[in-house]
Amino acid sequence: MNEESAAGLPSKIYGTIEPEEESAGQGRISHKRSYIAVAVLCYINLVNYMDWFVVPGVLEKIQKYFCFGDSKAGLLHTAFILCFLFSAPLFGYLGDRYNRKIILSAGITLWSGVTLGSSFITASMDWLFFISRGLVGVGTATYSTIAPSIIADLFEKDRRTCVLSIFYIFIPVGSGLGYILSSTMEQATGIWRWGFRVTPCMGAVGLALLVLLVPVPARRAAQKHVEKASEQRENSTWCKDVSSLCRNWSFVWSSLGVTVLTFVTGALSFWIPTFLCRAETLQSNVSLSTEQKCNANNSMIFGGMTVAVGILGVVTGAEAARRYKRINEQADPIICAVGLLASAPCLYLAIMLAQDSIVATYIFIGLGEFLLSLNWAVVTDILLYVVKPERQSTAVSLQLCVSHLLGDAGSPYLIGIISEAFQKSRAHPSVLWSFRSLQYSFILCAFVSILGGGFFLLTALHIEDDRREAAAPIQGIENKNYHSYELHLDKPPEK
Template sequence: MANSKTSNSYYPWLVVGMLWIVAFLNYFDRILITSMRDPIVSDFHLSDAQFGLLTSAFLWSYGILSPLGGYFADKYGRKSVIVFSVSVWSAVTIWTGFVTSYNEMLVARIIMGISEACYIPAALALITDYHKGRTRSLATGLHISGLYAGLTLGGLGGYIAELWGWRYGFQVFGLFGIFYAVILLFLLRDTSKASDTQPEAIKTLERQVNLVDSFKVLFSESSFRILLFYFCALGIVNWLIYGWLPTFLKEHFHLGLGEAGFSATGYVQVGSFIGVICGGLLADRWSRSNSKGRLYIVIIGFTLGAPFLFLMASTSVFLIGIMAMLVYGISRGFNDANLMPILCQIVDSRYIATGYGFLNFLSTIIGGIMVYVGGMLKDAHVDLSIIYQVSAVLMLIATWSLFAIKIKKTSY
């Protein structure tokens, strides 16, 4: 058994480092398929609708199962759920590299969505178990940066497909994921096994957690309901950016397809990398003197960032648009570093992962719907600039609703 000194020194940061790699794989494996569109469509003779369904099926299964994944992490422990999740989605990634039909690939994407849904709530809960007040936001932010890296580098799938064929990428990264799951099995520990000086962590994991009771407790909290409204607005805006920003930049600023695609992910992601680090450091420092420090960092972030999203949709100067995307990305990073720590301050500690899972569920489902609604509005000749302007106003209103949240816990 590790001693207290070991648990309180390097190991909590080792947990962040180990899970950073998993976070990278989480987004890289899921996004790989989008950058390999042409050879996959050619191999299986797919229509655009059929190819789009591969992503939609993933999102639906991922969103619907997220609350259940969080519940499993609360009930059975974070490590078990994390290792199970990585193992299954990596096996499915390998399977994707060997599929022989479109229907088989569709089933693989659904199973991948189910397995990946278990990871994020469990991982963030484990990180906040290890990282208390002084390091919680920074640790969360560093982990989230792994998701950004996976999303950004997922575009390499196109180059992999050109050099070795589209199946090769799935097979190689799937095998790496299986190997890494074995490493996690031996190195990763729940806090209940990290030290015999943490009786509260042990008690938390040993309590009986019931799914129905979890939802009753969570939804009885007015602050959690406010967070749900905020997260819905955030999901709408983020998925409109994921789904339609390349098209907007191409049409609005008259960019080429490649430049528009790179700009849509590159500038926002760079800003987000900066935001999770700076937002994490600032929030950890502010929270030492003010229990609402983390909450205020998120509010300040989008109070500044939402108007810049509006500016991006309004300007005709691409350089100003780049600056606006960077600032909005920073504000999103402020949010991502602090959302889970804020949740830890307002809900019962037994239901942290379940609560985050439900937030993930609502954001993904509503966001996925909004990608479709954005297409409908565009078909109805509603300019994307108007859609982004309205989204910016909605984001600002939702952000200011966070002032009504009541913080219950001031130290950890």
């Protein structure tokens, strides 16, 4: 039997290929190299999300420096997300067809270089700051689109869920550290720009580690060695892939659920430090001149809380899904639905109690963040097992595009517009109404969370059928390989 006919067989049956030879010849990678690669990808994911949230950590300083109102400040995140999501489908298409490591390297170089450059923009060139945030969004789109598909090719089943949960822990960890980094650097130096000069150095380290330590795994070895699957890949177009995904109801409903998740988390993560600052200012009956110190402290506290409850939430969600799936195939979307539905009352109480008790607000915000974080690893795992492997990068990019376009691309800006409209409705601005404007705007997030829970319940109705359909081609390939192998063993030697 030649190597080509045995390419799809497990190593315990066809054991003449060493791990290094498999990596080079068959696209298989040893466990040690796989875990090293995941460690590097997790580190870069950390830097990725730190870059996302260096702006909210010093938002008050940026508003004062560039003379932004609430609506224009919210538009900063909108510019970032719009560029991110319009780039994501392109990188998903390229990631399914070309060298993913090269694309990732280019993206890291872009977002790190632009973040560093944005720290030197003067107050008279505020428009350039918007452009720089947009370019950072383009760079991060490469990573958020392609990295999960690399992990999916390195691991399978429960191990893949576990590794993805670790990978997605770095969403809340990176987000929280972004707040902490920017506010700490501002306090230490008195200049908000220094937070934008640390993450590019970390990005350069990540780029070096990516080039040296991360291999390029094959896109599911079983498919690479079947001529029919190869022909399907060559004949596939982006439009055909999208058309197929739109008929996958588990993908559609879960993507809408992720959209709600990003809407809520985007609005809260961008505005909560400012909201807490205004609440403390109101409680203390102090003037807005003391707001700078208050804002920095709240950014660090909120950042640390985001790290802690984010890790706990991602781990809890992944472990609950792993255990519950043993008795219920609908476990993943049900857990996501529970997380969003239960977060709604927590967010509402956090918003309404802020005027009377900052401590109570922190408690309920922490609970809300924990419940929302249950979803991060689970939603990606849903996508990866209900979508056929040859469309995974496209599916990831499409989900990112839809969820960010209808989610956090507009939610910070929408909250800012509503807040500014409330403020303008009063003839004389006051500290009380500055707080109230954000408070009333945030109530929208609690009601949107309930809608997201409904989307995941609809996902549960279709997930069993869609998972079986996505797995069928690979199972057929594996069965064909085993059958061919058995026939070859039974065949008498040729004379």
